[in-house]
Amino acid sequence: MNLLSVSHLNVNFQVKKQSLAALIDVSFTLNRGERIAIVGESGAGKSVLGFSIVNLIGKPGYIASGSIKLDNKELTTMNLRQLQEVRGKRIAMIFQDPMMTLNPVLSIGHQLVEIIRSHTKITYKDAKNIAIEKLHKVQIASPETRFNQYPHELSGGMRQRVIIASVLLLNPDIIIADEPTTALDVTIQAEILQLLLAICRDHGVALILISHDLGVVSKVAERTLVMYAGQIVEEGPTLEIINDPQHPYTQGLLNALPQMTLPGHRLNQIQGSMPPLSERPSGCAFHPRCPYATEACKQQQPKFIYSGVSSVACLMIENMIDEFDRDDPVQSDNVLEGER
Amino acid sequence: MKYPRKELIQPLSGSRWNHIVSGLIGDKLAMLALIVFVFYCLVALLAPLVAPFDMADPQFMDLMQSDIPPRWISGDERFLLGTDAQGRDLLSVILYGTRLSLTIGICAVLIQATLGICIGLMAGYFGGRIDNFLMRCADIQLSFSNMMVAIVFLAIFQSMFGMAYFQQFAMIILILVIGLTEWPLFARTIRASVLAEKQKEYVDAARIMGIGSRRVMFRHILPNTLSPILVIFTIQIANAIVAEAALSFLGLGMPATQPSLGSLISEGFAYMFSGSWWICVIPSVTLIVLIMAMNLLGDWLRDHLNPRTYKD
Amino acid sequence: MLTFLLRRLLQACFVMIIISVISFAIQDKLGDPVQQMMGMTASSDDRQQLREALGLNDGFVSQYWRFAKGAIQGDLGTSYYFKEPALDVILSKLPATLELAFCAILLVILVATPCGVLAAINPKHILSRLLMFVSSIGLSVPIFIVAILLVYVFSIEHNVAPSFGRGDTTDVFGLWQSGIFNKDGLRHLILPSLSLAIALMPIFVRLIRAEMMEVLQSEYIRFAWSKGLSARRIYFVHALKNTMLPIITVGGIQAGTLVAYTILTETIFQWPGMGYLFMDAVSRVDTPLVAAYLMVVGGIFVVTNTLVDLIYGLVNPTVRLASHGL
Numbered sequence: 014m015n016l017l018s019v020s021h022l023n024v025n026f027q028v029k030k031q032s033l034a035a036l037i038d039v040s041f042t043l044n045r046g047e048r049i050a051i052v053g054e055s056g057a058g059k060s061v062l063g064f065s066i067v068n069l070i071g072k073p074g075y076i077a078s079g080s081i082k083l084d085n086k087e088l089t090t091m092n093l094r095q096l097q098e099v100r101g102k103r104i105a106m107i108f109q110d111p112m113m114t115l116n117p118v119l120s121i122g123h124q125l126v127e128i129i130r131s132h133t134k135i136t137y138k139d140a141k142n143i144a145i146e147k148l149h150k151v152q153i154a155s156p157e158t159r160f161n162q163y164p165h166e167l168s169g170g171m172r173q174r175v176i177i178a179s180v181l182l183l184n185p186d187i188i189i190a191d192e193p194t195t196a197l198d199v200t201i202q203a204e205i206l207q208l209l210l211a212i213c214r215d216h217g218v219a220l221i222l223i224s225h226d227l228g229v230v231s232k233v234a235e236r237t238l239v240m241y242a243g244q245i246v247e248e249g250p251t252l253e254i255i256n257d258p259q260h261p262y263t264q265g266l267l268n269a270l271p272q273m274t275l276p277g278h279r280l281n282q283i284q285g286s287m288p289p290l291s292e293r294p295s296g297c298a299f300h301p302r303c304p305y306a307t308e309a310c311k312q313q314q315p316k317f318i319y320s321g322v323s324s325v326a327c328l329m330i331e332n333m334i335d336e337f338d339r340d341d342p343v344q345s346d347n348v349l350e351g352e353r
Numbered sequence: 354m355k356y357p358r359k360e361l362i363q364p365l366s367g368s369r370w371n372h373i374v375s376g377l378i379g380d381k382l383a384m385l386a387l388i389v390f391v392f393y394c395l396v397a398l399l400a401p402l403v404a405p406f407d408m409a410d411p412q413f414m415d416l417m418q419s420d421i422p423p424r425w426i427s428g429d430e431r432f433l434l435g436t437d438a439q440g441r442d443l444l445s446v447i448l449y450g451t452r453l454s455l456t457i458g459i460c461a462v463l464i465q466a467t468l469g470i471c472i473g474l475m476a477g478y479f480g481g482r483i484d485n486f487l488m489r490c491a492d493i494q495l496s497f498s499n500m501m502v503a504i505v506f507l508a509i510f511q512s513m514f515g516m517a518y519f520q521q522f523a524m525i526i527l528i529l530v531i532g533l534t535e536w537p538l539f540a541r542t543i544r545a546s547v548l549a550e551k552q553k554e555y556v557d558a559a560r561i562m563g564i565g566s567r568r569v570m571f572r573h574i575l576p577n578t579l580s581p582i583l584v585i586f587t588i589q590i591a592n593a594i595v596a597e598a599a600l601s602f603l604g605l606g607m608p609a610t611q612p613s614l615g616s617l618i619s620e621g622f623a624y625m626f627s628g629s630w631w632i633c634v635i636p637s638v639t640l641i642v643l644i645m646a647m648n649l650l651g652d653w654l655r656d657h658l659n660p661r662t663y664k665d
Numbered sequence: 666m667l668t669f670l671l672r673r674l675l676q677a678c679f680v681m682i683i684i685s686v687i688s689f690a691i692q693d694k695l696g697d698p699v700q701q702m703m704g705m706t707a708s709s710d711d712r713q714q715l716r717e718a719l720g721l722n723d724g725f726v727s728q729y730w731r732f733a734k735g736a737i738q739g740d741l742g743t744s745y746y747f748k749e750p751a752l753d754v755i756l757s758k759l760p761a762t763l764e765l766a767f768c769a770i771l772l773v774i775l776v777a778t779p780c781g782v783l784a785a786i787n788p789k790h791i792l793s794r795l796l797m798f799v800s801s802i803g804l805s806v807p808i809f810i811v812a813i814l815l816v817y818v819f820s821i822e823h824n825v826a827p828s829f830g831r832g833d834t835t836d837v838f839g840l841w842q843s844g845i846f847n848k849d850g851l852r853h854l855i856l857p858s859l860s861l862a863i864a865l866m867p868i869f870v871r872l873i874r875a876e877m878m879e880v881l882q883s884e885y886i887r888f889a890w891s892k893g894l895s896a897r898r899i900y901f902v903h904a905l906k907n908t909m910l911p912i913i914t915v916g917g918i919q920a921g922t923l924v925a926y927t928i929l930t931e932t933i934f935q936w937p938g939m940g941y942l943f944m945d946a947v948s949r950v951d952t953p954l955v956a957a958y959l960m961v962v963g964g965i966f967v968v969t970n971t972l973v974d975l976i977y978g979l980v981n982p983t984v985r986l987a988s989h990g991l
Contacts, residue, residue: 131895
């Protein structure tokens with residue numbers, strides 16, 4: 014049985030009496046100890062997806078329909094008290110900017126102990142011991158001193174370590190990491206990523222990594238979901254997605270990586286930009302930017318279909334598979350090759 | 354997604370006036386506040402024409418007709434709002450009082466603004482030591498509260514020149530005292546705007562072209578700081594009128610022979626206990642409505658001109 | 666921390682010197698104490714003698730020096746009217762004013778904080794809207810009108826609470842004439858402290874709401890939610906503590922307003938405190954008393970400002986190391 018299963022999730026934002034869809038029919042599953050990544054440009058709805066799992070979407074947003082099940086228990090209908098049991102204890106989150114995530118007026122120790130004490134009945138001393146042990150585990154030097162310090166006395170990388178320690182306190186089943194390294198220096202990024210990976214492996218914690226950086230994703234995640242305009246457009250094993258991207262958007266994302274360009278050449282951008290929520294194109298949302306778009310793409314919403322080991326939502330691929338079924342396999346393989 | 358915090362109100366330009374006007378038409382409450390304010394201004398301007406009795410007329414004060422309640426209670430056709438303890442027609446007194454209060458308020462804020470803008474521009478433009486010194490002064494002045502300073506100064510004036518002399522010049526002294534005590538608010542806002550404007554390239558460009566610093570300040574920077582000035586100006590008029598009323602209430606302001614709204618209320622308070630509530634209540638309501646209109650207008654302007662609040 | 670305290674002390678001295686010069690100038694230039702003390706009938710010889718005795722013929726600087734020396738030793742001159750040391754007269758009225766101010770501040774804190782927090786947590790709720798509406802009206806009603814209204818409703822119409830004076834007082838350790846330990850004193854305290862509190866309340870409700878709403882938007886509050894902390898903890902520990910920082914600063918600035926407001930309140934309710942005494946002294950041209958009042962108020966100012974800074978430093982951990990910032 015899946016640890017977490019999200020099915021047909023729709024999230025809307027209520028802006029001035031009209032509701033805009035931020036997530037449309039999102040479904041995926043997560044197994045115990047599995048590491049998955051959600052990638053996409055900013056505004057694709059990655060963070061909204063991450064937050065909606067623990068029902069923490071920002072104010073105008075709300076879950077319109079769909080279900081999120083943790084161990085077969087429905088999260089979307091839980092009241093605040095039940096959610097508090099899940100948050101932190103079963104599903105913990107790491108936020109993007111460690112400079113903003115810790116409360117500036119409370120000491121590190123206070124913020125750590127408070128988490129343990131609000132979920133379990135335990136003395137302050139025991140809680141402190143656990144906190145210091147976890148600080149140790151995230152390789153913070155002299156945790157006893159750090160325990161009494163305030164966030165402003167710590168560097169960015171150090172704070173992110175503290176946050177990772179705070180996430181570990183209650184041994185959660187799932188960690189949702191929302192761009193955990195984006196706000197950090199490049200050198201520290203790798204360290205933090207290594208740490209996160211090691212911790213997930215050692216403790217068998219499942220990880221949902223939200224990132225726009227395919228490089229980061231390829232190092233950590235076993236499976237990858239690609240999001241565009243609030244929908245999942247491609248899903249599959251990370252290696253497969255990086256080596257053989259199917260959806261034109263995924264291809265564009267990969268081509269846009271600086272490593273994919275020869276020195277001195279222009280970077281391969283995807284033309285145009287992500288549409289705002291209020292101006293969602295008809296049909297396939299990607300069609301205005303897609304180099305292969307046809308008339309049909311403007312009208313028809315693509316279905317999510319299996320294509321080899323990955324699943325993808327693209328009319329072009331759909332048609333190709335249809336043709337492939339009918340025609341000579343060799344020929345259609347050439348077509349695919351040529352198109353790419 | 355995070356946006357950089359926008360502390361400063363956007364600069365005012367021709368299109369901004371259109372922005373204000375179109376916004377006013379869209380917002381009923383702000384429109385109402387503006388209408389109330391304009392009405393008060395008109396009444397104040399035309400008081401000698403509108404008032405049923407002439408304040409200067411010696412017949413105006415008639416002790417035989419004192420303490421007549423408003424017309425809807427007493428049925429006395431001559432006095433719409435009744436008369437006060439000296440037999441003056443309350444409506445006429447209030448009209449003249451409004452005229453005085455508004456004049457003092459607006460003049461005082463003009464002084465505040467002039468002083469504050471000059472100091473703020475100087476502090477922001479020159480920076481360094483001058484800035485440090487001026488802002489320290491502003492801090493000290495602010496921490497002492499304008500009311501406190503005004504009370505002390507007026508008390509000193511009054512004892513120094515004697516009551517009769519003081520009353521003769523009460524209006525000018527009030528304008529000066531209220532005007533001179535609240536400049537830091539303007540100065541600080543202007544300084545902040547100037548510091549922000551100074552970063553922008555057009556100021557550098559103007560300087561490179563060899564334009565003198567005074568010209569840069571007044572011709573180039575000042576017009577771009579007009580929005581915050583407008584907001585503070587509106588709210589400060591309300592504050593100045595309240596300050597004037599409070600001072601007059603304490604007996605440190607306008608004398609009873611030349612009453613502002615504050616001194617009318619103060620006078621009326623003494624007669625509250627004998628049941629003549631209207632002498633106190635009607636001027637109070639007049640004052641509150643005026644202040645409320647000004648505050649609403651100021652709040653609305655701030656919200657409307659400040660892009661940061663657009664999101665809410 | 667030490668440099669911070671030293672800086673504060675230096676600033677305090679500077680402010681006190683300015684106030685003392687002003688106070689002295691008032692005493693020196695205002696009115697003729699000789700006439701005040703001897704009346705119109707005294708002969709000019711007698712006057713001259715008294716002038717000499719009082720040292721009124723000396724130069725400004727030497728007179729100021731004498732004044733300053735006296736001030737440091739607690740001698741701020743003798744009140745013309747009470748014929749007693751001015752400082753003693755003022756200090757005897759201090760308890761009344763402090764009790765009034767203290768009660769008002771307590772009321773403001775106890776009422777404004779929950780109101781502001783409520784309005785911030787639930788901005789759309791009908792109660793919060795009502796609260797904001799009332800507070801924006803409150804912002805436009807001057808304190809003396811609030812007081813008049815209270816007197817009219819509670820004193821004239823319903824006779825619930827007395828509208829002037831302080832009522833009975835109890836002696837506490839022979840140092841303090843307190844009105845808060847007996848029923849009559851408390852009854853007299855109701856209206857003045859209420860009107861003072863109502864006048865200050867709207868500012869704080871609006872401020873707390875605005876700051877709290879801003880804090881609630883922040884990432885660390887979202888993070889706190891994601892940790893599964895209870896709502897009460899998040900609102901009252903995580904958010905309120907951050908909200909308090911700017912409120913404390915504004916509270917310090919409002920100290921001056923509070924003093925001005927106590928003068929108004931005390932005048933309206935004839936509350937026998939320092940403000941009422943001051944207005945009396947002004948109308949009697951009792952210059953030593955006016956000067957002494959300024960000195961005492963200046964002192965209170967400096968003390969409160971320093972206290973506010975200290976509290977700020979205690980609440981805000983970033984100040985402790987970076988004390989040079991202030």
